[in-house]
Amino acid sequence: MIATINNFQVDLSKPIDISIPLSNTDANPIAWYIEKPVIDPVRFGEWVGKVSEGMSSTNFNNILFNPHGHGTHTECLGHITREFYSINQLLKQFFFIAELVSIELEDQDRDFVVTKEALVSALEGKTPEAIVIRTLPNAEDKLSRKYSHTNPPFLDEDAALFLRESGIQHLLIDLPSVDKEKDEGKLLAHKAFWNVTHVNNLNSDARLDATITEMIYVSEDIPDGTYLLNLQIASFENDASPSKPVLYAIVNTEI
Numbered sequence: 001m002i003a004t005i006n007n008f009q010v011d012l013s014k015p016i017d018i019s020i021p022l023s024n025t026d027a028n029p030i031a032w033y034i035e036k037p038v039i040d041p042v043r044f045g046e047w048v049g050k051v052s053e054g055m056s057s058t059n060f061n062n063i064l065f066n067p068h069g070h071g072t073h074t075e076c077l078g079h080i081t082r083e084f085y086s087i088n089q090l091l092k093q094f095f096f097i098a099e100l101v102s103i104e105l106e107d108q109d110r111d112f113v114v115t116k117e118a119l120v121s122a123l124e125g126k127t128p129e130a131i132v133i134r135t136l137p138n139a140e141d142k143l144s145r146k147y148s149h150t151n152p153p154f155l156d157e158d159a160a161l162f163l164r165e166s167g168i169q170h171l172l173i174d175l176p177s178v179d180k181e182k183d184e185g186k187l188l189a190h191k192a193f194w195n196v197t198h199v200n201n202l203n204s205d206a207r208l209d210a211t212i213t214e215m216i217y218v219s220e221d222i223p224d225g226t227y228l229l230n231l232q233i234a235s236f237e238n239d240a241s242p243s244k245p246v247l248y249a250i251v252n253t254e255i
């Protein structure tokens with residue numbers, strides 16, 4: 001199915017899913033010191049909500065998971081503010097023009113960092129609505145990595161500031177956080193991107209409509225370039241929701 005949008009076309013039958021599947025297996029990625037997700041049938045005494053157990057007509061599972069620690073999720077500035085802000089109230093549009101960039105990390109004294117310079121060079125002056133950052137190397141074990149206590153790569157404060165100043169509203173990255181794992185709560189990149197200067201009494205120029213999506217995975221065979229992004233969440237009233245970002249290649253810009 002070909003859709004024409006403004007002056008370009010996309011093939012909706014060729015989605016590029018950049019979310020990580022969430023499962024209750026040891027393959028599930030984990031960050032922030034938690035255990036793997038739990039997906040188990042409801043039980044009422046002897047009764048088990050599982051067709052193969054013979055008592056139930058349906059499979060009927062409870063799921064216990066954490067959006068920040070168990071996979072692809074999209075968060076709003078409510079992740080870092082005293083006051084409650086919900087991603088489901090702040091993200092109301094779901095299609096954006098996105099630039100996919102591959103970024104070599106800079107070794108800063110054993111911190112591996114996405115720098116402003118690397119982003120400036122990758123964006124070549126483009127100012128898309130969304131940026132999708134694939135960090136290099138791009139090993140497939142990003143689908144199942146155990147990040148706790150590993151000091152994963154993160155964004156420089158300057159890099160996040162540059163994205164904000166470029167007017168980029170949605171930041172997607174294949175890391176568990178845009179900030180350093182253990183930073184004493186400084187959260188410099190989160191604050192720079194959302195323009196949050198006061199977490200206790202939110203400043204009026206904070207970017208309520210900007211989102212950060214973490215723990216995506218963009219496979220090796222997807223080339224850098226401009227895509228249509230469908231950024232979709234589940235309707236959780238929470239600072240963050242598991243999400244399913246999907247890219248569509250732009251097939252024709254001649255129209």
Ligand SMILES: N[C@@H](CC(=O)c1ccccc1NC=O)C(=O)O
Nearest residue numbers: 032068177180181182183184185
């Ligand atoms: N770096 C923070 C912790 C942190 O960033 C964090 C903790 C739990 C769940 C998510 C987190 N950050 C996600 O972007 C700190 O050291 O206080």
